Amino acid sequence: MNDPSAASPGPLPTIPPLVALAMRPLPLLPLQLALGGVLQRIYRRNPAIFDRLGDHARARFGIKPIDLPFAFVVEARPRLSVVRDLPRGLDARISASLANLLALLEGRVDGDALMFSRELVVEGDVEAVLALRNAIDDAQLDLAEELSSLFGPLGAPARRAFEATRGRVIASSGHGEQSR
Amino acid sequence: MMELICPAGTPAALKSAIDAGADAIYCGFNDETNARNFPGLNFSRDELRKGIALAHGRGAKILVAINTFPRASAVDIWHRAVDDAASAGADALILADIGLMDYAARRHPNQRLHVSVQAAAANPDAIAFYAENFGARRVVLPRVLSVPEIAEITRESACETEVFVFGGLCVMAEGRCSLSSYATGKSPNMQGVCSPPSHVTYEQTAEGTKSSLGGFTINRFGSSEPAGYPTLCKGRFSTAQGAGYIFEDPVSLDATTLLKGLRDAGVTALKIEGRQRGRAYVESVVRHFRHALAALESGSEAEIASLKPFTEGQASTVGAYRKTWR
Structure with a gap:
């Protein structure tokens, strides 16, 4: 249980611009293959996401971390593309810092609260975005567990590393473990 | 208790x-x-x-x-x-x-x-x-x-x-408010949705984020100004008496x-x-x-x-x- 007397959490940190600049030349294909595998695993393990997406299961979402030099196009089929810039013709675009996007995926932050504080920007089909947000919030994803699946026999130490990184990011902002 | x-x-x-x-x-x-x-x-x-x-x-x-x-x-x-x-x-x-x-x-x-x-x-x-x-x-x-x-x-x-x-x-007489219905044809009373997201748009403009409901501009928030829900009762409107929140602030x-x-x-x-x-x-x-x-x-x-x-x-x-x- 988190300490209820703790101060309210502040904003999650962003990736420093110099680090983002250094990431700019990186090839996107390896990242796309890895994250595409993670997305397939998430959908395979959480079929209820499709039910909650309902009529929006075919929507194409553009996800733009504002502190990274690339973006993601995600479809519930599932399919994921990593791109330098989001293309036209998407059903909806969602942009926020990488930390906020990951926290949203795990249900550690409230999407409406991020909208109120202007840390989350939504454009396009708002209904599709709400369906996606609610479907993901219900799925109770653990990204450390999902990402560590990429590491095969090294999954356990990879998971511990992801959990430690997540813990440091959360602690730096005052967010507790309230949503676990 | x-x-x-x-x-x-x-x-x-x-x-x-x-x-x-x-x-x-x-x-x-x-x-x-x-x-x-x-x-x-x-x-x-x-x-x-x-x-x-x-x-x-x-x-x-x-x-x-x-x-x-x-x-x-x-x-x-x-x-x-x-x-x-x-x-x-x-x-x-x-x-x-x-x-x-x-x-x-x-x-x-x-x-x-x-x-x-x-x-x-x-x-x-x-x-x-x-x-x-x-x-x-x-x-x-x-x-x-x-x-x-x-x-x-x-x-x-x-x-x-x-x-x-x-x-x-909710600052209106609940169950009797028709503001959402007026703008979108859907209301919390009949369809269960106040300001249905199917009728909401957010547009990024030079002045900030513009929120609209059923084609009506609800508000325009500066880049660092806190935002609210796109409901008519929390909208900021221009009137003969000036611009501001007519019903209730967000x-x-x-x-x-x-x-x-x-x-x-x-x-x-x-x-x-x-x-x-x-x-x-x-x-x-x-x-x-x-x-x-x-x-x-x-x-x-x-x-x-x-x-x-x-x-x-x-x-x-x-x-x-x-x-x-x-």
């Missing part, structure tokens, strides 16, 4: 509410029978049965909101919702329509019934009508009453009273400081709004009020985290509870 009634839009949020200390959780079916009929939200029949089993196993109650007004051509949908919630073992049904209340009272005479805030029952005579005719045991009071008015109503009513303590602040209700007054007024239960919110909101807000109630009971000073990050417009008010404008 006053009961803490908490929202859940998904099974995961229901579990979060239980973990955080909810005495009861209110939720609804994933259709137009409840007033939070948003995409990706709410419960299937199977999810409700499992949710009730989970809650009862942990000593919590489940209240099922069937609080929209049945359409004349489709009353069966609402009747089925009442039957299914009762047979699933709901601890109470939260209803607004008197026809549906009558149906529930006749078909399920042992089922506990609560009067939804959507019924806008705001005086002892109206409440007595529900209690005497349908056996309603509790009324959720509209958010337009002061604490002394709540005390008077509670004293004169046969029903238990439940009041909102946090979340979206702000959330927070009655943390009024818990003692509400207890002394005889209120039975405290309700947290927000079935459309995520697990992080449910967890934090429920824990906040559980801690505040424990402090109230023990007579100690509550040192509790601010709920400001969760508030609309990053601001809160005690609303009509401390009415100064009348």
Whole structure:
């Protein structure tokens, strides 16, 4: 249980611009293959996401971390593309810092609260975005567990590393473990 | 101790509410029978049965909101919702329509019934009508009453009273507001959606974010200005008298400081709004009020985290509870 007397959490940190600049030349294909595998695993393990997406299961979402030099196009089929810039013709675009996007995926932050504080920007089909947000919030994803699946026999130490990184990011902002 | 009634839009949020200390959780079916009929939200029949089993196993109650007004051509949908919630073992049904209340009272005479805030029952005579005719045991009071008015109503009513303590602040006569319907053809009263997301657009402009509902501009927020929901009642409009918030600022209700007054007024239960919110909101807000109630009971000073990050417009008010404008 988190300490209820703790101060309210502040904003999650962003990736420093110099680090983002250094990431700019990186090839996107390896990242796309890895994250595409993670997305397939998430959908395979959480079929209820499709039910909650309902009529929006075919929507194409553009996800733009504002502190990274690339973006993601995600479809519930599932399919994921990593791109330098989001293309036209998407059903909806969602942009926020990488930390906020990951926290949203795990249900550690409230999407409406991020909208109120202007840390989350939504454009396009708002209904599709709400369906996606609610479907993901219900799925109770653990990204450390999902990402560590990429590491095969090294999954356990990879998971511990992801959990430690997540813990440091959360602690730096005052967010507790309230949503676990 | 006053009961803490908490929202859940998904099974995961229901579990979060239980973990955080909810005495009861209110939720609804994933259709137009409840007033939070948003995409990706709410419960299937199977999810409700499992949710009730989970809650009862942990000593919590489940209240099922069937609080929209049945359409004349489709009353069966609402009747089925009442039957299914009762047979699933709901601890109470939260209803607004008197026809549906009558149906529930006749078909399920042992089922506990609560009067939804959507019924806008705001005086002892109206409440007595529900209690005497349908056996309603509790009324959720509209958010337009002061604490002394709540005390008077509670004293004169046969029903238990439940009041909102946090979340979206509906400033209109609930169940009778047609603003959303005027702009979009859909309302919380009939379709279960206030400002349906299918009619909402956000546009990034040089001046900031412009929010629109059904083609009507609701607001334009500067890049660092806190935002609110795209509802007409919280819109910023230009009039002959100037530009500003005509009805209400984008702000959330927070009655943390009024818990003692509400207890002394005889209120039975405290309700947290927000079935459309995520697990992080449910967890934090429920824990906040559980801690505040424990402090109230023990007579100690509550040192509790601010709920400001969760508030609309990053601001809160005690609303009509401390009415100064009348």
